[in-house]
Amino acid sequence: MKVLLVEDDAALARALAEALAEAGLLIETTTTGREADYLVRTERYDAIILDLGLPDGDGTRWLSQWREDAIDLPVLVLTARERWSDKAAGFSAGADDYVVKPFETAEVLFRLRALVRRSHGHAHPVIRVGELTLDTHSGSVSLAGRPITLTAQESRLLSYLMHASPRIVSRAELVEHVYNRDHEPDSNVIDVQISRLRRKFGRARIETLRGQGYRLVDLEAAI
Incomplete structure (x- = not known):
């Protein structure tokens, strides 16, 4: 899962990015809406974590523009604003989910994985392709009930293929979603x-x- 984190608080962005990376996500960060706008139009991501209080304009302005331009990536909004009117503005701009600061990193991770899973048409947290299963909460993989150990890169690659199944995934798409652009x-x-x-x-x-x-x-369906 490749995620763009848009957050101008350097300490918060660093801590969140490190925690999500430890959970197996590929995280790219930026501090401004303008750079985020450039990245979402030129790179491929599975989701965006968007802070609303950005130095070059409210996050809802950038989000509204993306939605108007048919950029339909799942967006999880982070904000210190607790009023319902502020949340309503975020949802009206096109947000898919909302987390209020301060937050638990685990909550962000669970919500983010759920957004990506649902964007691929999977409602259940465990994705199954025949006897091959992926628990999107824990990241664990098993085949016919037998746990399988994967490297971090193998896990990201398999996870993307499982989310996309039965669709064909091109080499270019794998590169864009599984590897850092740098x-x-x-x-x-x-x-x-x-x-x-x-x-x-x-x-x-x-x-x-x-x-x-x-x-x-x-394979089991083909038998």
Whole structure:
């Protein structure tokens, strides 16, 4: 999961970014609405965490513009404003959820994962593709009830494929959603990690479609 954090409080942004990264998320940060506006129009993210009190304009102004321009990424608003009128303004601008400062990092993480999961059409916190399961709360993965150990990068790659299944995911889309824009992988890195996942789950579970990309397959449904 690749998330853009828009927060001008440096200490808060650093602490939140570190905590979310430890939970397995890929976090990119910015402090202004203008830079956030540039990034959401040029990069691919799974969600945005947006502070309303930005130095170059209220976050609702930027959010309203994104929605008008059909940028439909899930947006979780962070703010110190507790009045219902302020929350209503955020929702009216296009926010999907709202967390009031001070907050527990765990709450932000749970809400963020739920927003991304639902944006892919998954209501239940456990995503299943055949006998392969992903608990989006804990990040744990199992095959036929047997826990599987993954590296952080393998986990991000598999998580994106599971959220997207049964859709075909292109190599470019994987790069945009699984890797930091400042550390894009060499051309063969994805192939290597796909091969490692296949060794752990079985080659047939990840289908390669020449010229199109990869797709996670429900083998049990095909039986």
